[in-house]
Amino acid sequence: MAFLSRVMVLKSRAHFSSGAKGARAAGGAVNFEGVRKRKAGQARNRVGLIMFGFVCFYCVIGGRLAYYGMREPETTSSIMPADRLMASRPDILDRNGEVLATDIRTVSLFAEPHKIVDADEVIEKLRLVLPDLDAKQIYNKLSSKSRFQWLRRQLTPKQQSEILALGIPGIGFRPEKRRFYPGGPTAAHIVGYVNIDNRGVAGMERYIDSQGLAELAALGMTSNQPLEPVKLSIDVRVQAILREVLMSNIAKFKAKGAGGVVLDANTGEVLAMASAPDFDPNDPTVGGEEGWLNRMSNGTFEMGSTFKSFTLAMALDSGKVNINDSFDARYPIRIGGFTIKDFHGKGRFLTVPEVFQYSSNIGTAKMADVVGIDGHKAFLQRLGLLSRMRTELPEVAVPSQPREWKKINSITISFGHGVSTTPLQTAVAGAALVNGGRLIEPTFLPRTEAQADATAETVIKPTTSDNMRWLFEWNGVNGSGKNAQVDGFDVGGKTGTADKVINGRYNHDHNFNAFLAAFPIYKPRYVVLTFIDDPRSETDRAVLAGNSAAPMVHDIISRSAAILGVKPRFGQNGSAMLVSY
Template sequence: MTMVSEPASFLQVRRAQPRAVRGSVSSSAVKARVYMAMLAFACVYVAIAGRLVMLAQMEEAPSRAWISAQDSISASRPDLIDRNGEILATDIKTASLYAEPRRILDVDEAVEGLTRVLPELDQNVVRRRLDSRAGFVWLKRELTPQQAEEVHNLGLPGIGFLSENQRFYPGGPTAGHIVGSVNIDNQGLTGIEKYIDGEWLADLQSLGFASDRTMEPVRLSMDLRVQHVVRDELVKAMERFQAIAAAGIVLDAKTGEVVAMSSLPDYDPNDRSQALEKDRLNRATGGVFEMGSVFKTFTAAMALDSGAVSINDSFDATRPIRAAGRTISDFHGKHRILSVPEIFIYSSNIGTAKMMLATGIDRQKEFLTRLHLTERLTTELPENAAPLLPPKWNELAAMTISFGHGISVTPMQTAVAAAALVNGGKLLPPT
């Protein structure tokens, strides 16, 4: 039995050992699987976290672009008012449409909806902007309240509105050339709007001191009531004489204040595209003309101021003057000797030219220079034209200039020079 039991014990031990080995291998495999599962979950969490970081970074760029756009359009402008406090220009709030292309879920749906509500938008342009990876793009500026409501009702993700200041001119074209106009970013383009930008407003806006805050209004010398009357009279005159243009100025001779200034055809500053039409330029300060017999006033003043001619002198106006192959005659001549007052009263070209010859060419040039009729006149308006002078200021040119031909100046220059003759001799810059 001893011999039988020993092999049995031996066999039992040998059978037990393989079972122990199999159990050890199974435990290692389980641990490996657990570690693999943990690693997989960790990778998933890392991927999710990375995706969240990427989304956060994607949101950051549009946010910065949105803030930049909001800053660029939120700058306020001061009201422009006339001398009596009537509003000429003011800011109103309006909505502008923008998109954040990265948030657009369905470009086709967005393009179809937007162009249906806003048919003036170009489908190709809108699609190109929405397909881009930009953080912020403009779609349309200055929407009407109805347009904004219809776009809002589309419920398109990634499409939003920014509130911005839009310039509004209650008087329309009445004082268009004076107040001027602004571009779509509310920056002055012409008139007083551009002047105040260049003087101080642009600096305040660049420093962030003009954002969404009320500023003191800018009071102009203009009287809206007088302005309306002047413009109305010019409209009637153009119709009566079938003129292509007209200009009128009311100037306070004692202060230089421009009480009214109108130039037709004018434009409505609320429609800024009209300001670009060449026929609508401000002829009062931006156009030059041969002023004709108005210049006889300056010639008479020059002759009397020089001392070469006295109020009691007379000049022979019986026959035309021949000079350099040209003939100078009177339109309604008296064909007799005229006194200095009569030369002025009857608007005699012959008598005026002879007064100039008695005074001298150099004296004429010096006197017109003192009246600022030979150089560009500086005003607060940016539209100021330079005069056209004769290429050769010889005797013939001097004679024609004496009665307003051969030299072209702006109507504003003429008004300023004329004011100096009636206010005691003070040449005041217009304001």
């Protein structure tokens, strides 16, 4: 047994020998080949594992970068991409190329709250340059967890320079564009204004956005390259004259408001339109809501006796009334508990021209009765006085009328009570009375006569238009329009003095005065309408339209007729071109 045990031990030692032939290593140690192989394999595994880890790490980074590159950009605290902030708006020009609105480059101040160390110190420094900063609001922004906050939009270059000199960490500037209106309030209600993000809010600025600019901006397809200018039909020279006349008469009569328009009778182009009080589009917040209201197109009023022009045109156009007919105006009309009487009654029969000249409520009411209720309503509808006017300007009000037309309604509407419409609509309908009978939609963009003819709608006979021109001239010379006459320019028209409704009742001491005119009346080129709301005299009594609205037309025409290219005509049929003074 001892021998066999000895043999087994020797075999075991021989098996684990590291030498190929069982040789011993130096020093007598046995070199084991299996241990060396195992350690080499472990080293290779460790290197492979480390390489695999690096590959996975950089794959994760690459994947995240690709993810962030493909995802939609985040909107943080109302910040927009730089190309959209810098996107241009087209310049707005008058018909002669004068700039009414343009873009100027500016910068806005922002903060990165996560980089702000001491919010109180930042506020203290900023108020050295911007003393009107709301400290509490700015502190809340600087203390927030967001990474971007607007502090002040649209700084001046001086403010930017002074803030830069303060060297505040976490504060920066972003380039923007600001809308600038060189004329200030001159054409405020026509041009409109934009908001802080250069988006149109009112007027033609809003119209431009509605034509596709806003959609392009929303899609990020706008750029900072200059756009083709938008030319308006406005003549800024006439516009300035019109506004100046309105403002001076508001001060003169201590009125609540005034308005006016100069309209091309043959194309429908608006050459000038103003509503006062108004506002400065460079800072529209100054002036309040009274200044924002465009009374010419977005305010509705009972236009008073100017409506008698439409009643007479309706009666003549129907064929039931002749220019030589007469109407009994001796006695008031009593209907439905109301009494209809003339302000300056003559107590006799009046011819059609006299009804117009003396502004007879009785005579006008009887003309409307001849036509009938349905015919009356249909005629005003045809003239566009009962529906919303169509034009580029977004601010357009809807006229009001009785829910059900009865005889009393037709009578009162015949002389301008019971229907409220916009002054601009009244001027447009008035143009149809004198231009041959064509109703042309008003436009604030250039339009040729050929383009106007393509869209015009004939609403009265040419012979009716001839009669109305004669009546306008007759009243301008002999009636309430005398104060609107301008030597050489043959102004014709019709006044309207409407009692205002105070506490549900018509008040004779508070009037809305208007004057609808055309010149030169022998071949009208322009229609001018003015109104003044609640004018007061020195005795604090109401002022009639002949003494307030008509002189405004005189001032406008006398100063702008030459600008509009209308040549004066003197003598019989213009035979004398010069006069002696």
